[in-house]
Amino acid sequence: MEPLKEIPVLDKGFVRLVEAMGDDGAIVQAARVSYGEGTKTVREDAALIDYLMRHRHTSPFEMVEFKFHVKAPLFVVRQWFRHRTASVNEISGRYSVLKEEFYEPRAWRRQARRNKQGSEGEVADPEALALLQGVEGEAYRAYRALLERGIAREMARMVLPLNLYTEFYWKQDLHNLFHFLALRLAPEAQWEIRQYAEAIARLVKERVPLAWQSFEEHVLRGAHLSRTEL
Amino acid sequence: MEPLKEIPVLDKGFVRLVEAMGDDGAIVQAARVSYGEGTKTVREDAALIDYLMRHRHTSPFEMVEFKFHVKAPLFVVRQWFRHRTASVNEISGRYSVLKEEFYEPRAWRRQARRNKQGSEGEVADPEALALLQGVEGEAYRAYRALLERGIAREMARMVLPLNLYTEFYWKQDLHNLFHFLALRLAPEAQWEIRQYAEAIARLVKERVPLAWQSFEEHVLRGAHLSRTEL
């Protein structure tokens, strides 16, 4: 089977794996330096990785590195770049004329009743899309008009709304990638960034199947209990 | 003289010093741990700080910490949060209804002819402001309309443009603050973020006058020569 490379996300975005360094073997190799031991069987590798994950020995997971090329709307990227342990290069709206590409959701969600930060349900609301497209259109026309008047790109872009698409390179080690996924695959995360997290998860899983399995078992599907819940 | 606390920036923004830890004395104190020596005169403190700055002994400058409350437009904040060594808390557009406050520049700048990433000059262009205000108005009306239709705040905000104001707390140590200022006070930085950097510089200068003097002398007003320029 051909390895996955690029996964479409939302209506116009994508996540593309540019390159990676290391795999399950690299985690084991780094951990074994600590314990002064050589190579072992796959079964033992799986057990060691599981042990490391369960006991939060996170440093060996930092030894694997991923680099992605991502296209996503600005409001998603604003959430994404709050994760500070990655390296980033984004397209510059000061340098380039930004393209007329906006995220247009297929379905709308209601404000959640219980979680004040969340959303729920699905709303069939053709009006909502029309409102969004109205703003997009006017904003992009104003952008072009400002550029034509000679206004600097860095100023003209101020009129563009948060559903505009942008692109960036993103490099992250596996430990912090798992942390990103734990936060952004969670139901509290906004649905849109969750779609990106899921695409990344698929690419990561393929590259480090043993580490992924342990991550799923102990972190993603695990639970944290407080003293009084024990 | 009353110490500065809050400085207005742009048309509706500000930088406010919330609290700080340490001052010039804390830099000297940490450096003297390394050298196993006690307190000295102010003159000697100034000389030591200058020595540390000149020789890029940056760790003692990390011993001073600043916390600011900032109100700035989104496009400025997008540049700001690329600095990963700070701690941040920003108002949540998923949780709160965002206020109708937009940055409206007093003057417009042209696309620079030489620096493709920059701007230059000042343009008296009443049309430009009208275009901007047109988009703002329509965008905010759409935002309100979407909210009234019950659409989740996290989705409705997608229509809002990049000149919308937001607020955040920002905590940073002095070494990385100087690094931020070196990059964001530079003429290549966009004029708007430079205004914030200048406000922050004023607050910092007041708190650590000796460190500021050395930073200005060796970094801000210094220059880097390549081998072939020497």
Place this chain on the structure above:
Amino acid sequence: MEPLKEIPVLDKGFVRLVEAMGDDGAIVQAARVSYGEGTKTVREDAALIDYLMRHRHTSPFEMVEFKFHVKAPLFVVRQWFRHRTASVNEISGRYSVLKEEFYEPRAWRRQARRNKQGSEGEVADPEALALLQGVEGEAYRAYRALLERGIAREMARMVLPLNLYTEFYWKQDLHNLFHFLALRLAPEAQWEIRQYAEAIARLVKERVPLAWQSFEEHVLRGAHLSRTEL
């Protein structure tokens, strides 16, 4: 009651709180920026802090900062400085002549039978101490002899053993301090660094009692269950 300032640790070491920025109120203040809300009662503050800790909203805890002065043996410091999110200034063995101060344990522990990385029990072994003191004495005499022959301090110190005491300043934010404590208060941590972690815990607890309570409830005394354990 006078606030704690300096706590003796091991036979000759200490942890001293140099300064701190922020307290429980600062956590709440930063979190409320996100939610766009003002001050509340202490009861509501406690509930908010507990909510943040339970849901791993870690960024508001980064808003509190601690600075300690520590004296500890080299083998402890080697473990300590693997925590990379802190700022450090340590006494320089290249610059200063190091003092003849060595950690001499009051009790010795056996190699653990089950945990290959641990120790257990207590051994009354007067011979062990004699062996240690023998090496210390000879090492420090060699150190002095090398210095007297004009050998550079940076080379002479090579003969000194890992139980030598050193001193450093250590600055860390509360989120990462809790992470340090979670790892270094755990039974798997070496007994000696645990003593330092406990001293730091006492100083931290006094400063941020509400955050400490939540940390204890949800992290220190909580437990993590894997999918198959649920």
Place this chain on the structure above:
Amino acid sequence: MEPLKEIPVLDKGFVRLVEAMGDDGAIVQAARVSYGEGTKTVREDAALIDYLMRHRHTSPFEMVEFKFHVKAPLFVVRQWFRHRTASVNEISGRYSVLKEEFYEPRAWRRQARRNKQGSEGEVADPEALALLQGVEGEAYRAYRALLERGIAREMARMVLPLNLYTEFYWKQDLHNLFHFLALRLAPEAQWEIRQYAEAIARLVKERVPLAWQSFEEHVLRGAHLSRTEL
């Protein structure tokens, strides 16, 4: 020509390149995302890399990653691990019995007269080596004796001196690697860590020749002038 892989350093140490991700092309690729442009000629790549280095656009250099396996004496590793932007896995003296391998310098250096933190000259001093070997021998005998008495490895190792060899994996991105090299290739750095920095430099240079050239030109062989020196 076979690419270099492992370089012996000091009397018993080494630096080995385990793997790397990206090369000069990866720097250019990430930078071009920012500028929205595609591939170019090698000549243009070299010019772009040089531009990025000269203007301290450091983020594209973070897109290249190196992983090394290193064997070095403890006093060198203590300096090394102060660089916090790397990922590390070191052999555990709690888990394994440490080998009897000590750094024995071929030549000794005097305390520098001007730089209180440095050394200078070369001293032919057979006595110095004898003193060092005396301590090593006694320390290692004590270490073995303690282990034989059943004392835990984590305690027994306290007697071992700072010239003991250890091993670790070290992963670092190119921007921070250059920063490490700028500090550790400098004449102020201790001679021993400089030998490691030089070995690493050779391995890096081979992988990213264009970036290395710019680093050498603008950073390593460049100079910083203060305002009053201009």
